[in-house]
Amino acid sequence: MASGARQSAAVDETRSKLLRAAFAVFTEGGYHGSTIREICKRANVNIALVNYHFGDKLELYTEVLRYTMKDPTQIRGFTDLLAQDLEPELILRQFIRLMMNRIMQRREQGHLQMQLILHELARPTPAIARVVDESIKPLHQQLRSLLAQILGLSPDDDKTRLCAQSIVGQVIHYAHHAPVLARLWPELKMTPTQMDMVASHIADFSLAYLRAFRSEHSGERVERKEKKSGRSSG
């Protein structure tokens, strides 16, 4: 214990190189699609060092997640957006557009957290709990709060939850089923312009229901609490 930081410079260098390479590789291929050998090759480091420094592949992956998920710059965009004092509907529009942007983002730099999440969604690892609890759940709650405002319901109401899923489902669809979409709708190349069109559509599509619901139930407001499926869940 007293011998904490000795060759720390070199050690941290290796650890850091591995973490950075692992982040890059994992965002590209997800946990299952990535190999230790590829990570070490990119880090210019011996294969055995993953096991020496992190134990095994899963712990390296977990460490990458730990770093990425709590990196404030990764989440900033969303929380900043939701904290703004704008019309809820406008915030929702921007939220959808931002999510779309992050989802379609490749390589460029930073903000690749969403790529990790997408891979985790598509093929969960034992780290799914961490990803959901630390990254997805908070965002999801903020989205529900926003929707709750528009709907005039509790954030924990089943309807609010269903609407949140409807919106998220629409957006992620374009990321996860890109190969199929490319074949089904070849003209959709997902240029920035087309991405805006899609994001705009999803906002329109969703707001139609949200508005209609609000005006239909404008008399009830807070009367209606969480119904049907039970109490809230964090």
Added chain:
Amino acid sequence: MASGARQSAAVDETRSKLLRAAFAVFTEGGYHGSTIREICKRANVNIALVNYHFGDKLELYTEVLRYTMKDPTQIRGFTDLLAQDLEPELILRQFIRLMMNRIMQRREQGHLQMQLILHELARPTPAIARVVDESIKPLHQQLRSLLAQILGLSPDDDKTRLCAQSIVGQVIHYAHHAPVLARLWPELKMTPTQMDMVASHIADFSLAYLRAFRSEHSGERVERKEKKSGRSSG
């Protein structure tokens, strides 16, 4: 060539056993998540026989797809539904409910085609083209025709396409992200009752926009053709 059907009984027996086992295994784990050994074990057949009868794993998979995709009983439900002379909105409701049912279906018997499609969506194989062209595209076109009726647009209009994607995205979301949903919304156990609730919500959510669009553009009707992204694509 003239020696077509000789030991056909035994041969076809093995082929058939393999195909049936492969279908079961592939629907559970998809192409990548399934192994030849598991398939042969279930078929009570030697490992080498996959390569003897089908060449390799991919050809076995392709053969399974070929059978499944053109099996009329698999598609019947949808085409029957869409052919009915009911109110378009009602058909859409049923369509969503049916899709939801098929997506959540596990094991029981038959109608497992959707499971194969879902796996193919999540992690495409070289057979993706076949799956899209023979199975997804026709269904998708029928859905677009239906939406076109409600919207008062061409089935090839960008808006129609976007709406189709919105609906499909919402539904598939519940299948592909089940592990996350389970953690995000533990009360949603996807019992038959809850599945109805979800399907019903998706229909309401979607129809809100479709109706609004129709009444908003009720003056234009067929004036508006395929805009923006170009001509249709089959």
Added chain:
DNA sequence: GACTACGTTAAACATCTGTTTTAAACTTTT
């Protein structure tokens, strides 16, 4: 200056997976 602790390296290990080989068993033909 020998000793110890730590980081690194090359190589091997263990396992899993698709595929192939070789010979035996079986069926059909002559």
Added chain:
DNA sequence: AAAAGTTTAAAACAGATGTTTAACGTAGTC
């Protein structure tokens, strides 16, 4: 019944991947 062709079986092969080993070198320490 013998020959020829076809199907099956056991085993091995080849490649990839996560993991471990054992030797090596370089500090810092007594």
